[in-house]
């Protein structure tokens with residue numbers, strides 16, 4: 001059996017090596033390392049894939065979130081509602097911009113922001129909402145957008161974990177996650193579903209004026225060369241990364257299918273187990289399984305993590321400490337939050353290996369090792 005990785009980038013690379021190597025060499029030959037043609041080509045191809053008007057490439061997913069919030073013209077102290085159960089980047093950029101993160105609960109079945117909790121957290125100071133499509137599954141965007149429209153609030157989707165996910169509206173129409181809100185953000189960190197071979201990110205919007213703002217902010221607030229209208233930052237997608245991403249974008253749906261197949265295997269293996277809640281897929285979307293995450297009932301979670309490691313099965317806790325319990329947010333009253341479901345999940349989740357290269361032999365071994373521990 002091939003050794004099991006949390007994410008097997010090497011094996012995936014081997015399938016596309018000749019194409020990737022050639023594309024990288026082409027960039028080397030052109031020496032157009034910054035803003036080379038592949039950057040614009042990739043932005044166009046991604047816009048077409050997502051069905052969005054504008055894709056603004058940038059340096060990473062954290063920058064994508066920061067630039068998006070900067071483009072909304074918020075004022076220090078404005079409140080931004082976001083789930084506490086997420087990767088730190090989502091919440092960190094809010095605080096970095098001197099905005100006030102307002103943490104709300106997630107739905108423990110989908111791990112995504114609870115729209116009711118979100119609605120209840122809205123105050124006159126609320127100026128934006130940042131839902132996170134965690135683990136590869138959409139937040140309940142139709143409901144979120146109804147609430148946001150009623151309160152005239154912009155929505156910035158953190159789509160770093162769910163690129164390629166289809167949201168299905170009540171009328172049966174679909175849209176890609178990241179293209180439903182005012183602005184969508186993604187990360188191409190190597191282990192993400194569409195991963196570069198270094199840092200990379202992008203921002204999406206259908207709004208022409210916002211797209212201009214986003215582009216300017218990502219480029220030192222520059223309107224025309226050496227004319228700087230705004231305080232911005234320097235956040236670029238480099239050409240080599242764009243060349244790699246073009247190749248992987250063409251395979252993104254195939255990659256999602258491979259992840260879904262592995263998830264099906266896990267779901268079947270753990271179905272009906274009294275101590276394991278399998279990763280549920282909401283009816284309003286497909287699921288692109290950035291992670292496959294179990295919720296354990298009455299199981300020593302850290303014990304399982306260590307047991308699996310001894311059996312050469314990697315597993316991860318995403319995330320052991322929710323935002324409201326991070327020291328980083330102590331000045332934002334983080335510890336005062338009562339988010340019982342988020343705390344409950346943080347103590348019970350465990351993510352199993354999930355990537356495009358898992359084969360049946362590996363899946364069989366992983367699931368049998370999990371069951372071995374849980375059943376004894």
Ligand SMILES: *Cc1c(COP(=O)(O)O)cnc(C)c1O
Nearest residue numbers: 060061062087089090160187189
């Ligand atoms: C990865 C990730 C980010 C940040 O992306 P980087 O490219 O690492 O900056 C933001 N939000 C979520 C939910 C992520 O998973």
